[in-house]
Amino acid sequence: xxxxxxxxxxxxxxxxxxxxxxxxxxxxxxxxxxxxxxxxxxxxxxxxxxxxxxxxxxxxxxxxxxxxxxxxxxxxxxxxxxxxxxxxxxxxxxxxxxxxxxxxxxxxxxxxxxxxxxxxxxxxxxxx
Numbered sequence: 001x002x003x004x005x006x007x008x009x010x011x012x013x014x015x016x017x018x019x020x021x022x023x024x025x026x027x028x029x030x031x032x033x034x035x036x037x038x039x040x041x042x043x044x045x046x047x048x049x050x051x052x053x054x055x056x057x058x059x060x061x062x063x064x065x066x067x068x069x070x071x072x073x074x075x076x077x078x079x080x081x082x083x084x085x086x087x088x089x090x091x092x093x094x095x096x097x098x099x100x101x102x103x104x105x106x107x108x109x110x111x112x113x114x115x116x117x118x119x120x121x122x123x124x125x126x127x128x
Contacts, residue, residue: 031060033104034078040102040109040124051100051124053083064089064100081105 031053038051050065051073062073064087073085081104088097102111102122109124 031055031078033081033106034060034083037127038109038124039127040122042113042120042122047120049122049124053078083109083111 034053035055036053039048040051041048047066051062053060053062055061060076060078062076062085063070064073066089068089068091071087071089073087076085077083082101083104084099084101086097086099088095096115099114100111100122102109102124107126112119112121
């Protein structure tokens with residue numbers, strides 16, 4: 001039989017769990033439109049990319065995969081169906097920073113990438 005103080009500890013643990021669980025589900029729902037794997041390309045499919053967005057310990061995280069390999073996204077934000085992030089890739093032995101900005105509408109994204117040499121439009125679709 002459980003003693004009173006054990007029941008008190010159990011009640012506190014249950015209360016903490018009950019209070020934090022809805023927040024975790026709310027975070028997942030907030031990012032639901034974004035989470036997953038996206039195939040993206042520049043205008044004319046000159047360059048293709050794979051964006052992977054996920055939750056790690058309740059925080060949004062992502063990877064970018066392109067011709068130079070896979071890197072972690074930096075400064076990743078998602079708010080009001082707009083995603084922004086930065087990647088630093090190896091471009092022929094030199095580091096290159098690329099900023100991405102896109103709007104998510106259903107299973108599609110549309111935006112642009114910006115780098116030292118200019119900007120380019122991007123489009124993409126979410127994998128099923």
